[in-house]
Amino acid sequence: MPKFITLAEAVEMIPDGASIMVGGFMGCGNPHKVIDALSKSGKGNFKLICNDGAQPGGPMGEEYYGVAKLIHNRQVKHMVATHVGLNPEVGLQMNEGSMRVDLIPQGSFAEMIRAGGAGLGGVLTPTGVGTIVEDYRDYVHSVQEIDGRKYLLMKPLKADFALISGYKVDKAGNVWYKGSTRNFGWAMATAAKTVIVEADNVVEAGEIEPENVMTSGIFVDYVVDGGKANG
Amino acid sequence: MPKFITLAEAVEMIPDGASIMVGGFMGCGNPHKVIDALSKSGKGNFKLICNDGAQPGGPMGEEYYGVAKLIHNRQVKHMVATHVGLNPEVGLQMNEGSMRVDLIPQGSFAEMIRAGGAGLGGVLTPTGVGTIVEDYRDYVHSVQEIDGRKYLLMKPLKADFALISGYKVDKAGNVWYKGSTRNFGWAMATAAKTVIVEADNVVEAGEIEPENVMTSGIFVDYVVDGGKANG
Amino acid sequence: MDKENIKSYIIARAAKELKDGDIVNLGIGMPTMIPNYLPEGVEVTIQAENGLMGVVPCTKESYDPVYKVDAGATPVTVAPGGCYFDSCTSFGMIRGGHIDVTVLGALEVDEKGSISNWIIPGKKLPGMGGAMDLVVGAKRVIVTMEHTQKGEPKILKNCRLPLTAINCVDLIITEMGVMEVTDAGLVLSEINPEFTPEQVQGATEATLIVSPNLKPMA
């Protein structure tokens, strides 16, 4: 059973230099309150594993949206992502040399995280064959030919922390994601040593129909009640 | 959008000798009405890709349960499974030499089907290392050492047909599985040329909440209304 | 034609490539406008790689930008019969050949059907996002783009920018014409009547094979 903690407790357990997976796509599905608290913590040197750098402006008028806050506050020293074009600060910090950015094809990125969580030795994907991705020594184990077709063997991805957002989270930690917020959170919840879920709504165990649970509570270590936590 | 067809039409499109994936675990999740009709069709020489051979007696008093009907009627010439111990007819037919049986570890079996449907070159699993599974030339591409640990590269599995059971299926073909019937159906729906779903209940598009759709209708070619079809 | 006319001319032509019932992924920019140009009787189902099937524009009631956006971060929703899923499932669909057509833009395309559209070294590092998976996995890959960039050809003998994927493009649609990628090379199968084949070739680095059945683009 997961432990229910406050925003402050969640931030406190994340040390400087941690590798952190954050669910979300252009901010949609980022755990906004945890990220906001982390962005004000003064901690940094993070390795951020997130699909993208979100964007400066958020849909509810936020000045910086989701993980863009961590980037704006220069808390990220290394970013592993698939697309960073819509947050110009990523490019700026990269060109300054203050941030390393590694770009991975999105389908491979998702599957590498799944492989990390599912005990697989890697992912054999045709994506990236013949491109400079083949040369990403940190992420590509080898190029292999199987039954006449070439594949890249991409290494599994893991992290110290996964920060996930769930619309409904029950007392047993089971997560139900709304709309398009599920994206990478589902895989990340399996691939990190410590998984913290921000719950938009905490519900009783059993309130999510057992068939409709998307991430089993066994993957979840901590739940932050995002609703109560920040009013 | 899938086509809604009758049991007879479903059976008619499956030719002798077809490779057929059937969802289910010990009969639970087999598409019982489609299997029953197929078992009475006189067709055979099938390659059956199914977790197991189900069992002779079913929970509702069936003499033969699920795929056990196909086995009893000697319609299966080659079975790819993970466990066949609870259906003694499999062992008998194997020992007679009338049925070939290939046994694959269950987690690899599931993941090989997923790989077949997801365009991956195979599955790198530690399961089976050091066992006779290493010698399954039809299923194991190679033994590989990655970062000091050994893995088997298991080949993707595909089939001509996947026969799946859904508790609720909407007019767009979206599937919702009840209880433990989901098992292999989810992956099989992605890995066969023709996917036929037996619907316990046909519902309107939108009646399954979009987040709770388990198998997208885009994977489904045909739906048999199991409720109406057999009263 | 001005910029806007060029765009709508290209998109209108691309829309005709889609067949009723197709499952389609549309790249950011021009391709997202295709649904507005579909011929009567043609309905397609739109996938967004961030985990949506059956994407449709949202109404005032369904507007829910915190929870429901497409791959361009535009607030959208799904039609009845659509669904939401995670990114592994989404790219399983894409890589596994379950998407009938993807339409996307390009910086360069070459006569082998290779494409570059994700990075300009030293200038732009947007990232490949889902593009590498889409062009490798979709059953049919259609590139829509302006024929040239500041007068320079974008259809080359060999792409010069870092590749998105090799040998994957099926069709190129520009404001000058429609080109099929074949084993023999690029075949100009349709032409904008405002141009001659010589003019199209003049704006193209790759060698164009003019189809014996060359038709007016429409």
Place this chain on the structure above:
Amino acid sequence: MDKENIKSYIIARAAKELKDGDIVNLGIGMPTMIPNYLPEGVEVTIQAENGLMGVVPCTKESYDPVYKVDAGATPVTVAPGGCYFDSCTSFGMIRGGHIDVTVLGALEVDEKGSISNWIIPGKKLPGMGGAMDLVVGAKRVIVTMEHTQKGEPKILKNCRLPLTAINCVDLIITEMGVMEVTDAGLVLSEINPEFTPEQVQGATEATLIVSPNLKPMA
């Protein structure tokens, strides 16, 4: 001890290995009876590899054998807070190290912690089912079995039957004692007071290292 007493003796001891909050997968047969023997204050969550988490016996009301069975095909249900999922997700949990303990039977175990429990060539071909994944993936692998089979040792220097997996077993619990698999070999850490260490060794092919802290099994 008769058969039934042997079983309950083994299971009662195995139950003490489980800690409150553990996620557990229990093999068919003896291990499935463990929940009845859990010490007070210890609650575990039971996974079934066919896609259930939080398995509990079904009541008359929840009995639903067409839709809800465990990996032994027994009708079950899940407790509030449990869930259902597909087989890929299930074995992702198992292979990925998200199951704390698996308890299962064996035909043979050896001093390197290798195990054979899925096939007797020429006699029985049940298949490995999920066993190969479970013993490779679970964080802790506990074998519960009778110490001998018709008087013949089942704990060997090297397994003779086809292996389920190599070097994976952590603990062996029989009616004679508890043996830990260590780098040095099998350590007899607890003994049934009805037997002497010599008697246990006599029923065992593998060499047993008698722990200096040998305790009575209880």
